[in-house]
Amino acid sequence: MTAPGKSTPEAPWPVRTLNAKIGDWIHRLGQVWVEGQITQISRRPGTKTAFLQLRDPSADISLTITCSPTVIDRCEVPLTEGARVIMAGRPSFYAGRATISLRVTEIRPVGIGELLARIERLRRLLAAEGLFDDRLKRPLPFLPHGVGVITGRASAAERDVVSVAQGRWPSVRMVVRNTPVQGPTAVPAILKALADLDSDRSVSVIVIARGGGSVEDLLPFSDEALCRAVSRARTPIVSAIGHEPDHPLLDLVADLRAATPTDAAKRVVPDVAAELALLGELRARCAGALRNWVSREQHGLAGLRARPVLADPLRMIDERVAGIERARGELRREVARFVGYEEQRIENLSSRVATLGPAQTLARGYAVVQRISGDDPPHVVGSVDDMPIGSQIRVRVADGAMRAAVMQAAEKPITRREDR
Structure with a gap:
């Protein structure tokens, strides 16, 4: 035998029984709180039931909501499509159409702060x-x-x-x-x-x-x-x-x-107009900067060319040539004066040397006596003692020299005291 309440091919449930059992299970849930976003509000004047669609904000799932119009009127803020709300109600199952809805008794809008x-x-x-x-x-x-x-x-x-x-x-x-x-x-x-x-x-x-x-x-x-x-x-x-x-x-x-x-x-x-204007401005600024640079360089070149060293490059050389010529003239004069002075001094020295030399002494009547002894070179004698009788001597005078022999020695002259 089939257990009571079980459906079998021999004893199937009629649709009303299945819907009634489904309704019993759903009604056991009791009151629940649910949050969602209102996507549709259907409220007709004169009716005792208003219909709403509540959608999950993060999933494409929605639920049909039924309530009394007074529940909507009691809401703190006017309900509009897209509003986020929290509802309290009991799930209900309509057996005639086999549809599930939530019978709501309270609606609270989710505050901006939340x-x-x-x-x-x-x-x-x-x-x-x-x-x-x-x-x-x-x-x-x-x-x-x-x-x-x-x-x-x-x-x-x-x-x-x-x-x-x-x-x-x-x-x-x-x-x-x-x-x-x-x-x-x-x-x-x-x-x-x-x-x-x-x-x-x-x-x-x-x-x-x-x-x-x-x-x-x-x-x-x-x-x-x-x-x-x-x-x-x-x-x-x-x-x-x-x-x-x-x-x-x-x-x-x-x-x-x-x-x-x-x-x-x-x-x-x-902005195409602004970009074209900017391009024009940049081109004008570049052209102006280039012209200013060329003008500045031209002024610089003109200033350089106006300088004396570039305006008359040979002027400095000419000035130096004149100075060099003056220096050369002064140098020649100094050299000539120095040479003349030295020539005169040499002449004076030469005169003094000539005056003090042996030739001048000989010219005044003096003679140089040299003794000749064998192969020894002649040497000047300064005393009669160096010339014994018979000595060979050489006597040099101003205009020549002669050889002689000592024949006799003369007495030495007596030097008087007053002659000293």
């Missing part, structure tokens, strides 16, 4: 992993071949980026991908568009743009999956969210943060 705290925790996590490191920032190309733009359809951000970029450089190629920029479908759509543009080799830089908004509206741009996808991208990415008070995490992980979509277009695409 959202900012969660973003801050994620910021610290990504910073610890190095996703915000400046060394990972890729430089933007000076003149991109193509500019990818991810923004809302027909939005002011798209208009600003495209018009400003094409106005600055008309030949730039714009590749626009329109996606939701808020709400639960924004992150998946942005990730898909980012992957498409990053794989396009003709796109040199990607701009993710939105024209600002509240903290809740900018939540997709602080999504962890988006931040990691931006850090892995091959193409440089510019964040142009346009929200100054609070910066989404995309601003920190992107290669460049622009204050507004217009600012992003100015940073990504150079």
Whole structure:
């Protein structure tokens, strides 16, 4: 026999039984608290039930919510699509259609402080992993071949980026991908568009743009999956969210943060008019600098040529020649005077030497007596004692010499005292 409550091919359950059992299991869960993002609100006047769609912020999973309109009215802030909320309710199973819903009795909006705290925790996590490191920032190309733009359809951000970029450089190629920029479908759509543009080799830089908004509206741009996808991208990415008070995490992980979509277009695409004006200015400055240099060098050459040494190169030589001639004349005169003086002195000395010499003495009547003795050379005698009788002598006078012999010695003269 089949156990009670068991279904078998012989005793299958009818649909109502299966739905009833499923309903029993679901109703056993009791009251639960659930957090999510509202994607749809359906509230018709005069009805006693309002329907909402609650989506998981990090997954493509949603849940149908039913509640009394008064629950929505009692909420602290008006509920809108895209709002993050916390709900309390009991899961219910509608057996007629086999659908599950959450019957909500209380709705609490997630406060901005809580959202900012969660973003801050994620910021610290990504910073610890190095996703915000400046060394990972890729430089933007000076003149991109193509500019990818991810923004809302027909939005002011798209208009600003495209018009400003094409106005600055008309030949730039714009590749626009329109996606939701808020709400639960924004992150998946942005990730898909980012992957498409990053794989396009003709796109040199990607701009993710939105024209600002509240903290809740900018939540997709602080999504962890988006931040990691931006850090892995091959193409440089510019964040142009346009929200100054609070910066989404995309601003920190992107290669460049622009204050507004217009600012992003100015940073990504150079201004052709400004570049041409700069080229003209640089050419004018180069030409002016070259002319000034040539003029300065011409003035320098003119100054050098005006100097006396270059204006009349032979003048210094002529001046030196005249000086040399004067010096030569003075030298000749000094030499002549010196030679004349020396000649006169030599003449005087010669006269004195001649006066004191033997020839002059002989000329005055004196004679030089030399004794000749055998083979010995003649020698001058100064005393009669050196000339004994019979000695051969040589007597030299002024006009010649003669030989003689000593025949007799004369008496020595007596020298008187008074003659001394």
